[in-house]
Amino acid sequence: QVQLVESGGGLVQAGGSLRLSCAASGLAFSSTPMAWFRQTPGKERDFVAAISWSDGSTLYADSVKGRFTISRDNAKGTVYLQVNSLKAEDTAVYYCAAAQRWTALGRNTYKYWGQGTQVTVSS
Numbered sequence: 250q251v252q253l254v255e256s257g258g259g260l261v262q263a264g265g266s267l268r269l270s271c272a273a274s275g276l277a278f279s280s281t282p283m284a285w286f287r288q289t290p291g292k293e294r295d296f297v298a299a300i301s302w303s304d305g306s307t308l309y310a311d312s313v314k315g316r317f318t319i320s321r322d323n324a325k326g327t328v329y330l331q332v333n334s335l336k337a338e339d340t341a342v343y344y345c346a347a348a349q350r351w352t353a354l355g356r357n358t359y360k361y362w363g364q365g366t367q368v369t370v371s372s
Contacts, residue, residue: 250275251273251274251275251276251347251361252273252274252275253271253272253273253345253346253347253361253362253363253364254271254272254345254363254364255269255270255271255343255344255345255363255364255365255366256269256270256271256272256366257269257270257366258342258343258366258367258368258369259367259368259369260369260371261335261368261369261370261371262335262370262371263335263336263337263370263371263372264334264335265335265370266331266332266333266334266335267331267332267335267368268329268330268331268332269285269329269330269331269332269343269345269366269368270327270328270329271283271285271327271328271329271330271345271363272325272326272327273326273327273328273345273347274326276347276350276361277350278323278326279302279323280302280350280351281302281347281348281349281350281351281352282299282300282301282302282347282348282352282353282354282355282358282359283299283300283302283319283321283328283345283346283347283348284296284297284298284299284300284319284345284346284347284348284356284359285297285298285299285319285328285330285343285344285345285346286343286344286346286359287339287341287342287343287344287368288341288342288344288365289340289341289342294344295310296308296310296356296357297309297310297313297317297330297343298310298313298317298318298319298330299319299354299355299356300319300320300321300328300354301353301354302350302351302352305321306354307319307354308354308355308356312338313332313339316332316333316334316335317330317331317332317333318330318331318333319331328345330343332368335368335370336370337370337371337372338370339368339370340368340369340370341367341368342365342366342367342368343365343366343367343368344362344363344364344365345362345363346359346360346361346362346363347359347360347361348360348361
């Protein structure tokens with residue numbers, strides 16, 4: 250059974266930083282693309298960032314480029330999202346997602362989801 254458990258969210262002032270973590274189990278982590286999405290009430294879940302399983306290639310939403318960094322530690326089965334220079338509009342529930350094994354890097358190929366971690370940015 251695949252489990253994705255996010256942590257690291259919280260309340261932070263505008264301009265601040267957080268490091269989100271997602272611990273994965275029940276899957277072949279080192280050969281699985283991973284991603285982060287976010288959602289605010291009444292809106293669809295939006296792609297934020299993704300990282301490949303093969304060469305560490307990354308994708309980012311335009312709104313977070315230069316401020317957010319996705320990374321992974323295959324030995325720990327964990328994917329991270331470093332979020333810097335936070336803005337009020339970054340306030341959302343952030344979800345970790347995993348694709349099927351060996352899937353190419355993409356924005357909409359994710360099958361497994363965590364429960365989310367709340368990030369609130371105060372202005």
